[in-house]
Amino acid sequence: MTRSARLTMSRERLAAWSMVAPALLLTVTFALYPVADSFWLSLHHIFIGLPQLGSQFVGLDNYLALLQDPVARQALLVTLGFVLLSTVLELACGLMIALVIHEQFRGRGLVRAAILIPWAIPTVVASQLWRYIFNDQYGFANLLLFGDRVTDYIPWLAYPTIAFGIVVLADVWKTSSFAALLILAGLQLIPDDLYDAARVDGAGAWQRFRHITLPLLKPALLLALLFRTMDAFRVFDLVFVMTQGGPGDATQVLQFYGYQTLFTEGRIGYGSAVSVAVFLMILALSLIYLRAIGSSLLERKRP
């Protein structure tokens, strides 16, 4: 290598770093450092209402307490149930939507736009919307089902299981189209000649779907699953607006529990332990998914 070439190299490296550095700096300051700080706080005992306690270093005490906390256990179960149910439903609905908007037809642009609208609606609005639809007196659901037989009206959100179901439903409604877009991307990658060949071989529509579409769609499906799982674990707005965790803690998710302990109760140490625990769970799940997806998402060498 000549000297000038080496010089260009190092200049390029410098430029490369100068390009990455600002983004990295901001990310580290506003995301990585806070997580580290949260972890540090979670090793302390801090109670805003009890300043005389000071901030005492207690090691892993908060985590041990977390393991034995019945409310946290309930919140974990609700969160896991929410993640499982909502991701599965979103993937199913997303796949259906993707198959529809992949077809060629007149007005497809409009249909695609219509489907994207729930995704674009602020979650807070969507939450109020679904809360209103399932209102016990003025709700659309009761009107649709029972018309003017008002004595049959059901107070949906007063039943723990149904309230949980409605939160899931609102999430599915809101985010299925995002899953659909990711799946659509996968569909567009499947070459048409594969289907033509299968048709020549006499394969029916179901067989083509089962043996061509699904297997080739696997990476896209897994990717959608990864995104949706990460988001579902972090559900907060829906619960905050629709149910505040009730009735009977049926919609108490970990994020909301973390919010309550950190910000309403002022238990800084314990609340931090809750949120760090959520982070660790998401991290573990994501690593499993990423392994399943196989190739790294961002890294692809230049051809």
Place this chain on the structure above:
Amino acid sequence: MKRRMLLGLGIFLSVGLSLLPFLWFVLTSFKSQADIESIPPTWWPSGNLGFYRTALFDHRLFDYAFNSLVVAGSTTILALLLAIPAAYALARLTVPGKRGVLAVLLCVSMFPQMAIAGPIWRLLDSMGGLNHRWGVVLPYVALTLPLAIWILASFFKELPPELEDAARIDGCGPWSTLFRITLPLATPGIFTAAILILIYAWNEFFFALLILTQPEQQTLPVGIALFQGEFTMPWGELAAASVVATLPLIVVVLLCQRWIVSGLSAGAVKG
């Protein structure tokens, strides 16, 4: 034939289920208080703009909308400014410690807001950013960067490298190559990233709730979540406010549907 019917059914179902719930809110927003409070509820509004009037003027919706615009706009521009060079470098150049950078970005996209909320809050406190719009813009930018970089990087990779090579031989450094050559070609990708960031920032609720506690700075989602009336739930005003908050996004989606779909698709799997 059967296929066409199935497709028709699919279109009907997905469009219907997507729009119907929100249409109920739209109908509600034009009702009168008597329409809303009757049991059973009425289907059709008697045509009344009163809720829009009270929502806009009594509930400070204009302020909230203005704040949302400022916050979402600034977030989008700042995030793009930072993400474009970073994505370019990660896609095209040799970045020492690239794996580490990627790991950090990936990690950040998994953070639950709660895990960083407390410390961010204290950080902003020491910087004097609480109750300032820029106080939410900074964390929004940090949290949207991974997705933006990811989408942009996959776009940059799709571009033919020959032009850039030519530019470089002509003596352009990486920065100018990026701005003169790559950027104009990557407009679709930038547009997609911009829309996604914009929607995120327009809709974000949690940080806004914590950091902006004065109505003068609060954004639409906070305004709508804390919307409460005196003695009944003000469903009519709430519906009107929700329609107003959502309208800009519907316009964006209608205009940019093509970009969103192609952008996400290109980013998602080809990368």
Place this chain on the structure above:
Amino acid sequence: MRRIVRAFFTGSRLQSVPRYPLCASHQRQRGAALLLVCFVLFGPPRNDSIAGKPAVPPKGQPAPVTLRFVSWKPDHPRVWEEALARFTAAHPHISVVRELAPHSSTAYHDLLTQKLKNGDTTVDVFFMDVIWVPEFAAARWARPLDDKFLPTMREAFLPATTEIGRYEQHLYGVPSRIDAGLLYYRRDLLKKYGFTAPATWDALVRQADTILAGERTTVPTLQGYVAQFKQYEGLVCNMLEIIEAHGSSLLTHDGTHSTLSAVPALEAIQFVRNRLIGQITPRAALTYQEPESLALFLQGHAIFHRNWPYAWELANNRTRSTVAGQVGVAPLPGSTPGQTAAALGGWLYGISAASQHPEEAWALIEFLSSEAMQKRFAQEAGIAPSRTALFSDPDLLAHSPQLQNHLTVLQAATPRPRSPIYPALSHLLQRYFSRALAVEDLDLRQEAARTDAQIDRLLALTRPRP
């Protein structure tokens, strides 16, 4: 501005590949343009003039001051506007900016404490729920008022209403409206069936059953009793009242242990579970706070309704209520006839410890809690007074006969546990009560014992350690 944005997006054309220096200068220009855009979008800097530097005052006049007063959205906004207008007319150098927070106590608490934690120096005066006093005092968010709320002034108030603002020898609040749960009922319906206001919960259920049996043929949506059973702060008040009425309490007398497992406390839960919810109370009440339950009563869909004193004014307001003029009010049933078990609630005025204008803030509080203003609030907005003299004011008694009840109810009302960690205690109680009412097959005894243990552990933290 749009041009700048478009220039950014489209950039320059590819026709020629220019030399390096040229690239650089263009780039700098574009960077400057972007900074401009960003500046424009970040918007005008926060308007600090509100709390900021006072203009140089003319000689002999006090500097103009703007107070920020945080309150929930009032039921009668006009009355408040008038009151503040009068205040500013009397104090021309002070103007008051009101900041309206949500009506729900929990949401308001989170917002206000977030503000106070944010060290918001612009907050001067705020409404403080009676249960927050220990927390606000311990966290040093509220300013002690011992030097302002002097004994001579305090004498004029009911002792119960000023004592609630005390925490560890210091006073932190001036009573705005201190009140207790009341039982509202449909006088017309009770009269029709020959009943008077029920003195026990059993009697209430019996009366409701009889009336429902007779009336549901004409009004199928009629309910017996509506109250607030959602998982939120109000649930604690509602359940505290019924537990008291069964002869038990939430904590032991010394406040060190939780007593949810005591037999009468369990019976109280069973009573709500088996004889109210799904019977004379709609199951939907598990999602109701004050507004939803009051709306049902105002629309004539309920015989009995539990609420705070403010509901009287609304229930008799002909534009808002279909049952105006037919509403009766009574103390809530107690453990024995003639006794009442009501939760003590209400709001105090407090001054933020970070306020830069404590003197002006105090002037506002003094004005709003003066006898004349309390009388106006009572007449126009149904806010129960806390000054003793007003309870024998003939105008007021003619206008709001329920005030006579109020005095006895208030004196007997039970405060919720007073603790600087009350929000954490309340969450545990809300969880327990909501689960006890909403979950079908629940081992109540086990749930109660578990909650007792959790609360005891929290309470142990507040005791000074050896």
